[in-house]
Amino acid sequence: MNVPPLVLVLAAGMNSCIGNLLLKWSRASLPANAGLADNFLSIGFMGGMAFYGFNVVLFAKALDSMEISVAYPILAGSGFVMLMIASHYLFGEPFQPHKWIGVALVLAGIVFLTRGG
Template identity: 75%
Template sequence: MNALPMILVFAASLNSCIGNMLLKWSRVSLPADAGVADKFFSISFLSGLAFYGINVVLLAKALDSMEVSIAYPILAGSGFAMLMVASYYVFGEPFRPHKWIGLALILAGIIFLARGN
């Protein structure tokens, strides 16, 4: 298999991770009593949506030459893995032993799927 579709899938998962981090940032950076317009028209919220859009475009391009049954699990798994690490460093979210085990299983699954073709 050509490496480009796999690179596109990983780029899409990175965009998904960034989008999720920006959505979280849009929630924690505002006061609890912020209005609807402040919550949904903040630069971090709109940027998060833009990164999701880029995610969809990259995945669609990868699907031109890759099976969706392989591409999507790799996208989701690698996105979850990136998100767990990023949320630990950016938001201080705990990284307990069960998350380490889950991360190892996700990475093993990604490797298994990527090599299975």
């Protein structure tokens, strides 16, 4: 199956987002006096690392046929947008008007980057 590289980059961004959410959840669910094993062997932490790993695999595959100067900003920007929206709904993080403006600018940048020369 031949998946378009842009789809791979966006899927990698989603995996990065999920990995970050799992890391946040793993930190928030630990008591203050948690030991080293509890910090780094929890389901949330290990799950976050797995999603990061899959992110790298998807991104590397996208780079087979996509310029890194285009792919990386899309990866970072899409992950940022997904993470900001998800963290608002999952963790109650504030989503003020200046963040909406930032999301719009990131999305506009992604549109410009993906347009052909």
